[in-house]
Amino acid sequence: xxxxxxFRMAFGNLARNKMRTTLTVMGVVVGIGAIIFLVSxxxxxxxxxxxxxxxxxxxxxxxxxxxASKPENILNDQLxxxxxxxxxxxxxxxxxxxxxxxxxxxxxxxxxxxxLEPKYLDFYDILIDDKKTFSGEESNEVIxxxxxxxxLKIDDPKSLIGKKISYKFIGKGTVEGANNQGEGKExxxxxxxxxVNEKSAKSLVxxxxxxxxxxxxxxxxxxxTSTRKQVSTVKKTIESMGYDAKANTADKVTQIENAFxxxxxxLFGFGFIALSVAAIGIFNTMTISLLERTHEIGIMKAxxxxxxxxxxxxxxxxxxxxxxxxxxxxxxGWFLGVLIxxxxxxxxTQVGGKASDYFYIPLSFAGWVVLFAFAISTLxxxxxxRRASKLNPLEALRYE
Amino acid sequence: xxxxxVIKAVNLTxxxxxxxxxxxxxxxxxxxxxxxxxILFFGPSGCxxxxxxxxxxxxxxxxxxxxxxxxxxxxTMDAISLAKHRRTKIGMVFQAFNLITSxxxxxxxxxxxxxxxxxxxxxxxxxxxxxxxxxxxxYKKHTPSELSGGQQQRIAIARSLVANPWIMLADEPTGxxxxxxxxxxxxxxxxxxxxxxRTVVLITHNPEYLDYADRIFYMKDGKVVDVKVNSKxxxxxxxxxxxxxxxxxxxxKIEDYKLQEKIKTGxxxxxxxxxxxxxxxxxxxKDLPEEKNNDDLELNxxxxxxxxxxxxxxSDSNSEEIxxxxxxxxxxxxxxxxxxxx
Numbered sequence: 001x002x003x004x005x006x007f008r009m010a011f012g013n014l015a016r017n018k019m020r021t022t023l024t025v026m027g028v029v030v031g032i033g034a035i036i037f038l039v040s041x042x043x044x045x046x047x048x049x050x051x052x053x054x055x056x057x058x059x060x061x062x063x064x065x066x067x068a069s070k071p072e073n074i075l076n077d078q079l080x081x082x083x084x085x086x087x088x089x090x091x092x093x094x095x096x097x098x099x100x101x102x103x104x105x106x107x108x109x110x111x112x113x114x115x116l117e118p119k120y121l122d123f124y125d126i127l128i129d130d131k132k133t134f135s136g137e138e139s140n141e142v143i144x145x146x147x148x149x150x151x152l153k154i155d156d157p158k159s160l161i162g163k164k165i166s167y168k169f170i171g172k173g174t175v176e177g178a179n180n181q182g183e184g185k186e187x188x189x190x191x192x193x194x195x196v197n198e199k200s201a202k203s204l205v206x207x208x209x210x211x212x213x214x215x216x217x218x219x220x221x222x223x224x225t226s227t228r229k230q231v232s233t234v235k236k237t238i239e240s241m242g243y244d245a246k247a248n249t250a251d252k253v254t255q256i257e258n259a260f261x262x263x264x265x266x267l268f269g270f271g272f273i274a275l276s277v278a279a280i281g282i283f284n285t286m287t288i289s290l291l292e293r294t295h296e297i298g299i300m301k302a303x304x305x306x307x308x309x310x311x312x313x314x315x316x317x318x319x320x321x322x323x324x325x326x327x328x329x330x331x332x333g334w335f336l337g338v339l340i341x342x343x344x345x346x347x348x349t350q351v352g353g354k355a356s357d358y359f360y361i362p363l364s365f366a367g368w369v370v371l372f373a374f375a376i377s378t379l380x381x382x383x384x385x386r387r388a389s390k391l392n393p394l395e396a397l398r399y400e
Numbered sequence: 401x402x403x404x405x406v407i408k409a410v411n412l413t414x415x416x417x418x419x420x421x422x423x424x425x426x427x428x429x430x431x432x433x434x435x436x437x438x439i440l441f442f443g444p445s446g447c448x449x450x451x452x453x454x455x456x457x458x459x460x461x462x463x464x465x466x467x468x469x470x471x472x473x474x475x476t477m478d479a480i481s482l483a484k485h486r487r488t489k490i491g492m493v494f495q496a497f498n499l500i501t502s503x504x505x506x507x508x509x510x511x512x513x514x515x516x517x518x519x520x521x522x523x524x525x526x527x528x529x530x531x532x533x534x535x536x537x538x539y540k541k542h543t544p545s546e547l548s549g550g551q552q553q554r555i556a557i558a559r560s561l562v563a564n565p566w567i568m569l570a571d572e573p574t575g576x577x578x579x580x581x582x583x584x585x586x587x588x589x590x591x592x593x594x595x596x597x598r599t600v601v602l603i604t605h606n607p608e609y610l611d612y613a614d615r616i617f618y619m620k621d622g623k624v625v626d627v628k629v630n631s632k633x634x635x636x637x638x639x640x641x642x643x644x645x646x647x648x649x650x651x652x653k654i655e656d657y658k659l660q661e662k663i664k665t666g667x668x669x670x671x672x673x674x675x676x677x678x679x680x681x682x683x684x685x686k687d688l689p690e691e692k693n694n695d696d697l698e699l700n701x702x703x704x705x706x707x708x709x710x711x712x713x714x715s716d717s718n719s720e721e722i723x724x725x726x727x728x729x730x731x732x733x734x735x736x737x738x739x740x741x742x
Contacts, residue, residue, distance in 0.1 A: 005514045016502050299498045302459060303512045303559065304487020306480055394459050397498065 001309040010316035013289070021321065024285040027278035028325020029332055032373050035271030036333025036361060042267050044337075044360040046260035050253050058249040059228050061123050062235050064221040065244040073242050075218040083223050086237050088230040093117045096210050097219040100203065102152065103166040103184060109151030111144070111201040113169060115210035123222050134190065138208040142167065142187040147201035149192075157192045164188050167203070169210060185209065228253075275373070278325065279380040282318050286384035290314070297388050298396025311389035318381020319374055326373030330366045337361070405432035405468075406567060406599050407456055412465035414451055414622075425451045426462065427622040435566075438593045439601045440610060443619035449603050450571055452619070456601065457492050457569050458482040469567065487512050491560025491598075493589075495572040497552040499544040499559070506531065506540045509559045516563070530558040534588065550581020557588055568592055568600045575605065586612075 014021045064083070066073055075094065083092050095116040102109050118134045134141045142165065149157035152165070168184035187205060210216075223245075225234050231250045238245040290297075297310055337359030345355040414426040426448045433439050441449040454460050455467050458474050467474040469489060477485065486492065499508045509530055510523035518526075531537050534554040544552050553573055560568060570589060574582035590612055593600040602609070610616055611630065618626040 001515050002517050002519075005520070012502065295498075296500050296502070299500055300511070300515075301483070302457070302486060302492060302494075302498065303515075304483050304485075304563075305511075305515050306483040308480075309515055392460075394454055397494070397496075 001305075001312065006309070006312045006316045007320070009313050010320050013293075013313070013317055014320060017289075020285060020288075024278075024281050024321050025325045025328065027281035028275070028322055028373055028377065029329040031271065031275030031278040032326050032329025032369055033333040033336065034274040035268055035369060036330050036366065037336050037359075038267035038271050039264050039365065040333065040337050040359045040361040042260055042264040043362065043365070044341075044358045045263075046256060047360050048356055048358065049256055058123070059253055060225045060231055061249065062223045062225070062231060062238065062245050062247045064223060064238055065219070065246075067242065067244045070242055075221050075243075076216070079243075080218075080221055082241070083221060083238065086223075086234055088225050088234055089223055090226045091119070091123075091224040092221060093120045093123055093224075094207070094218040094221045095120060096207060096216070098169055098210060100167045100169045101184070102148070102168070102203070104152045104154070104160070104163070107152045107154075109148070109153075109201070111148045111151065111167075111203045113167070113203050113205055113210070115205050115207040117207050120222065121204075123224060134206050137206055139206060140185060140187050140209070141190045141206065143191040143193060143204040144189055145193045145200065145202045147199060148203055151201050160189045161192065162189065167205070275376060279376050282321055282377050282380040283384065285321070286314060286318055286381050289317070290384050290388045293388075294391060294396050294399040297391050298393050298399065301391070301393035302397055307389040310391075311385040314385030314388045315378060315381045318385070319378045322374045322377020322380075323370070325377065326370035329373060330361075330370055334359075334361060334366075404434075404471075406435045406470050407431075407433040407601070408466075408468040409452070409456070410466040410468075412452065412455060412462040412467065414448070414455070414460075415463045425622055428465070429619075429622070429624055431617060431624060431627075433599060433601060435599055436593070436597045437599055437614045438590070438612060439599075440613040440616045441601065441603045441619055442605075442607075442610065442616050445605075447619040448622040449619045453569055453571050453601065453603055456567075457490055458485045483515075487515055488563045489565055490567045490569055491557075491563075491565040493553070493556050493560050493568065493570040493573045495575040497544070497549070497556045497576070499552055499555060501544050504541050504543050505536065505547070505555050508544065508555060509562055512559065512562050526562060527558070530561055531555075533561070534558045548581065549577050550584055553577060553581065553585045554588065557585070557592075561592075566598055568598050570600065570602045572603050572605065582606075 064075065066075055080092050080094055083089060093116065095114050098113045098115065100111055100113045102111050118137065134143075144157065144160065144165075146157045149155075149160055152160075154160055164186045166184035167187050187203075187209075193202070193204075223234060223238065225231050228250055231247045235245045235247055300310055301307075341357060341359050344358060349355055409429055409431050412426050412429040413424070415422060415424050417423070429448070429452055441452065443449050451460070455462055455474070456469065458467075458469075458477070461467075461475055465475070469485065472485075474482065474485065500511065503511070506524055506527040509527035510520075513523040513526065514520075528537070528540060531540055534557060536551060536554055536558070539547060539551065539555075544555065547555065553576075557573075568589065573589065574585050577585060586609060589600055589602065592598045602613070613630055615630065616628045617624050618628065
């Protein structure tokens with residue numbers, strides 16, 4: 001028998017008993033809905049947490065440092081060029097860590113300085129209020145953290161935007177040509193980092209203000225890959241070249257993901273219990289259906305239906321129940337998530353919180369769950385179907 | 401008639417346990433049935449005739465003995481071959497009609513072809529042709545429960561013909577019918593035998609039918625106790641002599657009326673000719689899975705075809721077309737008239 005005919009018959013038989021079919025499908029809908037609802041909560045919370053870690057760009061950045069055990073392996077432009085040649089590396093940048101004595105309206109303070117290329121800001125988790133980048137590679141501009149303002153005895157860091165602060169660079173990073181004598185350089189504040197995790201006084205300045213020859217040694221080189229998957233292999237390559245390589249954000253995210261994988265499994269387990277009940281429901285429905293249709297099975301066999309055909313018709317019915325239940329269950333679970341999310345956000349915004357998405361279903365996961373429902377239902381239908389197919393045709397014909 | 405039997409049973413026995421009692425349903429039945437014969441199994445209830453017929457159908461196997469249908473041993477066949485035997489080699493008609501109540505009439509008729517992976521379009525076309533043959537075209541979307549017993553049995557006969565089998569097995573097909581419907585059904589079965597040379601094996605309780613059979617196997621207590629050869633088989637011609645004219649006139653009037661209705665409603669008069677059906681059968685053979693046709697040559701000569709609409713045959717019994725179809729082989733029945741009972 002052709003599959004299309006088998007499914008046609010299966011649909012016909014299910015449509016004949018609408019009430020029973022609906023109830024059985026509802027069982028699967030509840031099971032699958034529970035799985036989707038719970039697991040999408042797991043996915044949503046994970047996404048929320050990772051989203052708070054920083055921007056997604058940071059996930060593909062590897063930070064390279066000179067290893068303490070090999071002080072001769074310095075970081076310079078030649079090395080940057082070498083890194084650029086590694087496969088999967090899409091971009092690189094570098095920074096020099098130093099420090100400065102700063103002055104503003106007679107108040108003196110100090111700040112760590114990170115001298116960097118403007119594109120660093122795209123690389124990293126730097127959140128700036130007003131401006132995303134410097135106006136030029138050598139512009140006399142600075143981005144500060146709140147702590148810098150504090151060291152200058154200014155309460156509102158944003159009031160410093162547009163003001164000039166005098167920077168006198170000190171320390172090892174400024175070896176050559178740095179403006180480390182006499183009066184400091186006047187730098188205009190273009191932005192304040194809003195990174196709440198950054199408690200230290202830190203100033204970001206264009207790298208050319210500190211570095212002026214190609215021989216200058218960098219403190220850090222940043223290597224970017226196109227996707228997260230490539231981070232670990234590129235990291236290994238750099239380590240094999242004799243440098244320290246760290247992918248902090250990526251590693252943190254991996255840890256969070258691992259933790260949430262466990263949470264999701266537990267949530268899936270609860271949903272699975274509901275689905276098991278639904279599978280028993282399918283089994284029950286198919287067994288009753290078998291008893292009701294014993295005579296019909298006898299007829300089909302008497303007029304030349306093979307055991308295989310009878311078994312397939314029955315199995316197909318169970319499969320269709322699973323498929324319908326899977327599709328409606330995913331829809332139902334998703335809808336419930338949207339509803340709860342909506343209500344939660346109403347509550348959150350009323351108490352002054354931020355609206356967020358607590359539920360998230362990757363499309364592939366939804367697809368797998370539908371397939372899962374299909375598979376479980378088919379399994380639940382196999383035994384009744386086998387029993388149906390093994391009926392003695394003569395006895396089945398006599399059965400009323 | 402062919403000399404090689406189409407059906408051959410050798411020393412069949414059947415025993416089964418009914419609670420603590422060991423029942424011997426068949427006690428050594430041996431018989432041979434030839435191509436184109438009309439055979440009756442006649443005997444009291446419980447004589448084993450249904451058991452015997454179900455063995456010929458491949459619905460159950462004997463305890464001992466052999467069943468050959470067209471040279472193939474059913475007792476050694478696996479389940480798949482037996483299913484194919486039931487699907488393509490024989491047409492089975494039951495007392496209880498055994499239509500699937502959830503399907504409509506055409507779907508029921510077409511179902512065996514679905515098992516043979518024939519496309520829906522082909523199946524339905526074939527089923528609708530057969531509906532016309534049994535005179536039930538206007539009921540194609542009805543479900544069996546909306547039909548009378550006689551109508552259901554005609555549908556069941558159409559279903560048994562769908563794969564164009566050579567052998568018809570009928571287990572008391574008129575047992576649940578009133579005499580008028582029983583007449584219709586018997587007429588249909590006889591015409592399948594007379595006109596298209598199908599071998600028909602019929603179980604009956606009704607002694608009125610004995611005269612139409614070529615041979616009657618009298619059964620009792622699981623044995624064939626007597627075989628009677630009907631030297632003078634009632635041919636349809638003879639049968640129809642009494643009361644024929646009136647019936648014919650009546651049916652002609654109906655045909656006239658139908659024709660006028662069709663003209664009125666502008667519907668095209670669809671009459672299935674035997675050529676069309678023969679072509680249909682040829683096409684179907686191509687669709688059906690390849691079968692080894694190692695049957696005796698004589699069998700191949702009398703290619704069966706589907707009888708045309710019985711009423712139509714009735715009124716057209718003198719037409720050259722029908723005569724041409726029915727002149728091959730014995731017995732020569734031309735048209736088909738009503739069977740007068742008792």
